Amino acid sequence: MIDLVQLQKRVYQNKLEKGFNVTDIYQEFCLTHGELSEACDAYRKKKDDLGEELADVAIYLIGLAEILGINLEEEIMNKIEKNESRVYENRDGVLIKVKD
Structure with a gap:
């Protein structure tokens, strides 16, 4: 089982030790978006590194949360x-949330 709280601290510590950004929040959002784009590209092109790209997305997101x-x-x-308590209806092929 992963302890996400400890993982956040580990990701953040690695960013500090390596000299990565921990102050420019907008840059972190952009980098996270870039990693998600790379994962999408890996999926689209059926590349072998899709799992690694998804891990990059998670690492950036985890780091951002810690920051x-x-x-x-x-x-x-x-x-x-x-999400589990929400109720949806299928209306003409589209799921519409009807109860939060």
Whole structure:
């Protein structure tokens, strides 16, 4: 089992040790977006490194959460519970949320 709180700290510590950005939030969002684009490209081109690209996305997201002081594990669990309680209807092939 992964301890996401400890993983956040580990990712952040690695960023500090290697001299990566930990202050420019907009840059971190852009870099995260870039990694997601690379993962999409790997999927589209059926490259062997798709898993590694997805890991990059997760690492950037985890690092960003730590920089912002967000407990990502707690937020994910809360969001999963919220999503599980939502009710959707299929209207002409489109899922529409009808109850939060």
